[in-house]
Amino acid sequence: MPRSVLSGTISSPKIDVVIDTGNPFLNRTVDGFLRIGTVAASKVAVEETYHCMDKGSISKGKLEAALKKMCKEGVYWGTAAGVYAGMEYGVERIRGKRxxxxxxxxxxxxxxxxxxxxxxxxxxxxxxxxxxxxxxxxxxxxxxxx
Structure with missing residues (x-):
């Protein structure tokens, strides 16, 4: 029986944003906040888009609620990631090991x-x-x- 194979690579554009606060601890904390906060906000955007498409309608109220949820989730998860990145760096500096x-x-x-x-x-x-x-x-x- 003949069979076919699909092969290829998928790549996405890479965006690097660097914010230099002059302090390595703050740099890692801000970087963690921005990276994971963006992922969380993007996740909510996709979920809300799916819900709007599933129901077949969108309104100003739904859009405002989606934006509010995006910001809330982005800040929550970004803060958690920022705290973790900062704590891990702090522990590394205290222990002197990586x-x-x-x-x-x-x-x-x-x-x-x-x-x-x-x-x-x-x-x-x-x-x-x-x-x-x-x-x-x-x-x-x-x-x-x-």
Whole structure:
């Protein structure tokens, strides 16, 4: 039986935005905020576009609600990423080493700070710190193997 194979490459344009605050800690924090905040806002834009196309209508109110949701999600996830990037860099500077342990500690500290700022109870704050540390460590190992 004949078969065909589709092969090729997909590439996307690369956009680099550099904001130099003169402080490496702030540079990494701002970079994390902008990168992940943009991803979160883009995700919401695609979801809201799908909902409008599915329903077949769009209104000024829906557009305003979508923009508000984009900003809210972008700021939330951007802040979380910025806190993590800053904490990981801070841990790296304190330890004087660059390894997976920085991701673990940076993630745990970030999870703890973000959960505590959300007025969660003590047990929830500890669980969030453990989860964030585990996710950051897993991401670090995945990046190492790819």
């Amino acid at each position: 390894d997976w342990k920085n991701a673990t500690l940076g993630g745990a500290i970030s999870g703890l700070l973000i959960s505590a700022a959300s007025n969660n109870g003590r047990d929830k704050v500890i669980k969030d710190a453990i989860t964030a540390g585990a996710v950051a460590t897993a991401a670090e190992f995945i990046n190492y193997f790819t």
